[in-house]
Amino acid sequence: MQHPGAEDREAAAENSLDAILPNSFAAGAMPIYMQRRRLPIAASREQLMYLVDSFQTTIVVGATGSGKTTQLPQFLFEEKWGNAGIIACSQPRRIAVTSDVFEMTAARVAEEMGVEIGKEVGYAVRFDDVTSEKTKIKYMTDGILFREALLDPLLSRYSVVIIDEAHERSLYTDIMLGILKKIMKKRPELRVIISSATLDAQVFKDFFNFNTTADASKDTAVIVSIEGRAFPVDIQFSKMPHADYVNESVEVVLHIHKHEEEGDILVFLTGKDEVDTVVALINDMAKSSKHLLNKIRAIPVYGGLTLDEQNQVFESLPSGVRKVVVATNIAEASITIDGIVYVVDCGLAKIKAYNPKTGLESLIVVPVSKASAQQRAGRAGRTKPGKCFRMYTERTYLGLSDTSVPEMQRSNLVSVILQLKAMGIENVLRFDFLSAPSAESMAKALELLYSLKALDDYGRLTMPFGLQLAEFPLDPPLAAMLLNSGGFLCAEETLSIAAILTVQNVFVSPSNLRVEAEEEHRKFRVEEGDHVTYVIDSILHVFDKYFQFSKVYNAFIKNKQSAQWCHKRFVNYKALQRAVVVRKQLEKYLKKFGVDIRSCRGDTVAVRKAVVSGYFSQAAKLQPDGSYATLRERTICHIHPTSVLFNRSPNYVVFNEVLQTDRIWIRDVSVVDDPKWLTDIASHFYEFKS
């Protein structure tokens, strides 16, 4: 998270990583070498270094607060592992929208080592590479490490790779585990350290242990536990199940406020709507009820908030006011808030699911795993002993699965499969996944890659198209649209479209100004669809007067990227700023691949044909009842009300995105004037004639 003051930054560094020091030892209060010695991990230094020496893989089980993220790379450096290559420390994500925590970790370690950040110690996340030729300790995201493996399949620059937060089992973490296992067979000198929570340690050991005999002395992987620095958390279950956990959570908060000692409260719910509801309920009561008056204040946290809004959660309230943080699972691992003593947990989470039959990803609410429930409870015990109130029975808890389904098994795999192919892994079905995805979802991905012409009849990557597609930091259909748009003479336009689709949410509708916002948005709209709306200028003929409207991206540029202009037009300034940066990055790729970058100067057919060249598999036809059916799978869907094509009912459309709630909505939709566009551009995919 971004913090205005230096003290706040320090606090965030401590919390978001491994709680470097307890609060009583604020940074600067004692010399750094003494601070380092106080960390729980310091006691295990000798043992750890011996194990790394002796075993190819070490699984370090350490609760938060052990100091492993900052200390382990330094120990390795001090033991000269930096002489043989770079020591990588990779994590599933950057925090929120900034790379601050990476910067803070690296800065902290650089300070401890007495070196300058970006020299011996550096970090790399997308758009932000602070490393040099001297760098020996490199903090990075799993995604960046994977990119590097694409260019250097043996990761030959690295001597040690630390995979941090491996228990989260994010998509790129899992891919990296499989790739590292492959590399280790060819590079016995490479050391891999997996940092994980207790529940999964044995799974990782079994995966990385190359010993096939019963003789344990020949093991190549070992588990070691590091003491954490967490306080005990008292767990209380509901006596009976609650149907309405949203209102129940308010009751529990009031109960805590009335009966428990001081300390802030963290409430876990599933989504934005629930969070906003609970925040409003609590704050209304704080305004109207006498005994609550100004004694309690609720603050929302979820991913969709702006950075400034999210930062409110870190601001301290006047003494005597209890803070109630109402959050989605963003507070489970991504952000840590100081001072939480009580946790209220609904036991549910909204997560991504993938249906390989329809090829649709959706969001569903499911019970959390035991591991998640423990992680949530642990949030109460960071500064002193805490309490966790679970809004479900102990019986329910015992019925939860131990761990969550890895992201690999609930994602669309098109990108993953393509990138594995690009890495020279021909038989992706045999790739050593820690948790293999279903054959069906792999087959679905292979089929789409084939119809995009990224794979040939033998399933090999096509040259150069398939390889170029893999190099793009985008979903393959979007990358295909860009690469093909040179041929349609509209790459200037598709670059802007791709950038806007990547950043999302360019139109904002504040709930109190919805009518005004929609009126402004209408000025951008054109009848050919959402893609064109983002870029192509149009002329409107009203009462014998001509109005020219530049569309979103171009208008932003023409208005000198002005924040005021964005505000007036109800478009998201931050998002568009980011789109400008993303567009530059994408343009570099197109130039590198020799794509002819020029503008179609308003030819909306060219733009829409380029869109079709990437998204032909997501095409739908109007049904007599006004709904749409996808051409291939016949899935019934509806054009989302935010689309410019809502209620316009064109016969054929292509779309980018599917959103499944009680209905299946399609978003970012463009008109296909003639179904022949589909059969001409993707004849291999649509063998029939309409």
Place this chain on the structure above:
DNA sequence: GTGTCCCTA
């Protein structure tokens, strides 16, 4: 006439 868990290259 509706709405986005968390992320990443």
